[in-house]
Amino acid sequence: MTVQDIGFGTASAQPLPAQKGPVTAARQRRTWTIYAAMCVAGLLPTLLGASASLQAAGIGLWLPGAGFLSVGGWAAVLFPLTLALFVFSLVAWFWAGMVLGPVIVWLGSAALAGAMAGDTVWAGGPYAAAFATAGIGYAFHRRNVRLRDAALAKIAPRVAFLDASLAEVRAQAAEIPDPATREMTPTDLAALRYLLDRALQPVTEWGGFDIIDQFQPAALRYQLNHMGFALGIAQTAYVPNFHGYMGQAQRNLIDKYLLRKVWGYWVYESCWGHLNFTNWDPAARDNIMLTGWFGMHVGQYMLASGDRRYLEPGSLTFRLNAKTAYVHDFNTIIGSVKTNYDSAEFGLFACEPNWIYPICNHYGLASLAVQDAVTGSDNVRRYAPGWFKMLNQEFTDEAGSIIGLRSQHTGMPIPFPTGEVAYAAFQNCFAPGSAQQQWAIARREIAPAIHPDANGKMRISLPGKGLDTGNYKSGHTGSFASILVAAKEFGDAYVAEAAQNSLDSDCGLEIRDGVRRYTGGSNDTNTYAILGQLMQAGDFRRSFTQGPHAPSRTGPVLEAASYPAVLVAQAISDGDNLRLVLYPGAGEGTQTLGLERLQPGRAYTVTGATTDAVTASPDGRAGLDVMLCGRTAVTVTPA
Amino acid sequence: MACCAFAVYLLSQLLWPLRWLRDRLLVAPAVTASASVAWSPASVAAPVARKWRWKPALLLLLAAEVFGLGVAATAASVSAPAQPSVEFLDALHGSICSAVKGSLS
Known part of the structure; x- marks a missing residue:
């Protein structure tokens, strides 16, 4: 089996010939060139015997805080402290797109070292700085080698099982439920009530939501989107001819999304990430974490309900204050996705300023597929080939897995825990063949973790305490829910049952007042678990690309x-x-x-x-x- | 002066998460069940997890941090080795250094 046989973003039979895509390579060359220039410029004052201040500031360009080594004495203590602060600034950059953070810490510490220098510098400073720089560089190199070796070690097993696994996936995915006879069980209804309780409260009330921060995975917008997805699947698959409170619940979620409380994070990210202090339109530049996700959400509702109100101009207006509003509708939000794709050098574009997440770009391309279904456009035909080409070139590692996160400005990859399980269901909306390959890999790599428990029920044993991205606490609810969604989408009853059993056994299942919930999880992961519970084979794809079966419309x-x-x-x-x-x-x-x-x-x-x-x-x-x-x-x- | 001010500022930044963790762990008991997930429409004024009750305190803290940054920057700009007070600081640093070196030797 060859790379071409397998498709994009999946396992390859041998290391990919170009391990770095041309854009990544160029961006990394630029980064290293700038760094080399900083090192040379930083060394010149020392070589030329310039003032102590300039020498210390210059050494500070080699590494954040290294200038304090040249100042000498107690100032050297500030070197590790500055490095720690630099790490924090990188976290702020990653967390909220605060591009200025690392720049300010690095250059600021160099300037401060220059200001602190006395008449002379410590002669050992440049050597200590060079040693520290080389040490950190070596540590990163070692880490990269380990990651590369780990990725390469995955190839042989993947190639060995892929053909057989893919054949099984194709057979299972072909068993589509009869749309004319589908009915939710009492258990499904108890789970659905968890969503309806939250969605049917007044739009400005947030009972039952996790409110922590609005930047990263616990943000309200993701909770709203996933609740909308689950309700949309229920509407499409089981109750296409029930509007009433089902439709009201979905529209309430969309209305909540338009509140500044939800999208106001973009005001901050525009300022400190784009240096844009005037136009905070959330559906303009970058921000695919909003446009792609919300586009899917709104489009799925229109497809499921037949309600086309969000095609009307101004129907999705983000109001900043009494004077300023960003006027949008479904088509302009999807238009923002397309405009960004048209100019994206990496082929994929950023969530927060600088950070490109392929998972959010899966939502983005899926949103184009939804627009195709709602309006008859041909986005997927136009965009998918180029999108996959760039995904393969710029965002695929040596094992054929998709790289979770890449810095747009520096070209550097960042470890981010997103695997084949997460991509498979979304890819199924616009590339079913490739999606089946993703799941064919994921299910075999999950299989060793599935064991019978004391009662003979199959369970999944995941390592560690896990992380619930919906509240940043420990727990496997989100992981089990993701596996459940993917397994259901591809009709894999064995893995789905194991995931459902694990959720029910390990995640604090509680049924109170007719409502089913996992008290060990966050609101977001509960929502995703409900989505998985309601699904059968192909439901995710159908709800975003087809809508209910034709007679019901x-x-x-x-x-x-x-x-x-x-x-x-x-x-x-x-x-x-x-x-x-x-x-x-x-x-x-x-x-x-x-x-x-x-x-x-x-x-x-x-x-x-x-x-x-x-x-x-x-x-x-x-x-x-x-x-x-x-x-x-x-x-x-x-x- | 400048190094001390900047160090204090950096330490305050670095220790803030630890203080936050300490407050969370020691003052408020760890909650395993999610309050937001347990919510239902019937629960009157049910607590929503992690409301920003400490927002005023956070704003105060941020103001203090900005003030600290200002002090650090000002101290850095006015720092001059020739000032008399530096002799005292040098002596102070020297004695601390000696003590540290002594304990290490």
């Missing part, structure tokens, strides 16, 4: 039902009828339902309600009373 809909009194497990149509499966959510009793999109004036036969027939009003509406007692099936059929 024109059939009658359940428009009015109260929450949580009426829980809707199924709402589907063959184009003429309406088939509902309902459960009581707040005790048994009679509930009134409102139907719409009936044929005006037509008589319908009803089963499962308190009446046997209804006649649609001239505007296609009708009401029904239903006695809810356990699973209650209701059908409305043209007489």
Whole structure:
């Protein structure tokens, strides 16, 4: 099997011929050239016998804080402290796009060393600085060699199992559920209620959300997006003919997203990352973590519901204050993704200023696929080939895995824990063949961690305490949920069952007041686990690229039902009828339902309600009373 | 003077996360179950995890940090070896250095 056979971003049979893409190589050459120039410029004052201040400042250009070594004496203590501060500034750069942080610390410490220098410098300073620089450089080199060796060691096993694994994946993924008979179980409904409870509260209220920071994975925007994804999948797969509170919940999430509380982080990142102090439009330059994710979210809702309100100009306006608003709609947000792709040297573009995450770019390309489905555009055909070419050239390591994070300015890769599991489901939205290859690798590399527990149930044993990216605490909820989503998407029942068992056993499963949750996880990872629980093979792809099965798009809909009194497990149509499966959510009793999109004036036969027939009003509406007692099936059929 | 001021500033930056951790670990007991996940519409005024109750304190701390940076920068710019006070500082540093060297030897 060759690289070409396997596809982009997946395992290769041999080390990739070009280990660095041309853009990466050029950017890294530029970085090293600038650094070399700093070293030469820093050495010149010493060679030319310039003033002590200039000598100390010059040595400070070699390494953050190295100038303090030249100052000598107690000032040398500041060298390790400055290095530590520089690491913190790098974290701030990574965390919030604070590009200025490392620059200020490095150059500032050099300037300060110059200011602190007396009449002479310590003669050993340059040697100590050179030694420290070489030591740090050697440590990074050793680390890179270890990572490269580890990546190379993955190749042979991958090549050995890939053909067989891929054949199994293709067979499993082909078993698609029948859209005309799908119905949520009581367990699914209990999980769905976790989402609905949060989404149906007033837009400005945030009960049940984790509010920590708005920069990194615990940010509200990701919680909102994942909640929207899960509701969109439920709408598409199980209740396409139920609008009512299901639609309201999804629109509430979109409205929450437009609050400054959610997107206001971009004001700060624009200032300290782009040095842009005037235009903080969140859907303009970079910020694919907003445009790509939100684009998927809004597009999926429109596809699932048939509601096209977010195509209207100004329907997705980000209001900064009374005077300033950034006016957008679905098409302009996706337009921002495309504009950035058009000018992206790496082929992929940044989240925070400087930081390019391939996982967010998977959301970005998936958002283009959603626009294709909603508007009939041909984004994927136009953008995917070039996107994959650059992903393969610039973001693929020696094992064929996708590099998690790369610095746009320096070209340097940064370790970031994103693997084949995370990419597979998203890639399935625009490149099913490549996505299946990702999962074919992931499932075999997960397999050794799957064992039966004392009760004979298959469980996944992951190393360490794990990290919940939704609240920065320890825990494996997010990892199990990601595995569950990918396994469900590709119809892998064995891995999916193991992931679900692990969630239920290890993550604090609690069912209280009819709501299912994992108390050991964050709100975000709970949401992702629910998404996985609701899915069957291909659901993720279908919800973003196809929407509900065609007959349901024109059939009658359940428009009015109260929450949580009426829980809707199924709402589907063959184009003429309406088939509902309902459960009581707040005790048994009679509930009134409102139907719409009936044929005006037509008589319908009803089963499962308190009446046997209804006649649609001239505007296609009708009401029904239903006695809810356990699973209650209701059908409305043209007489 | 300048090195001390800058060192204090750097230390304050470096120790801040440790202080924050200490406060979290010693004052507030570690919570294993997520309060946000346990939330339900029926829970009146349910606490949402990690509200920014310490925002005023954070702002005060940031103000102090900015002030510290100003002191450090000012101290660096006015630092001059010829000033009399430096003799005292040199003596102080010398004695500390001697003590440290003595303990290491």
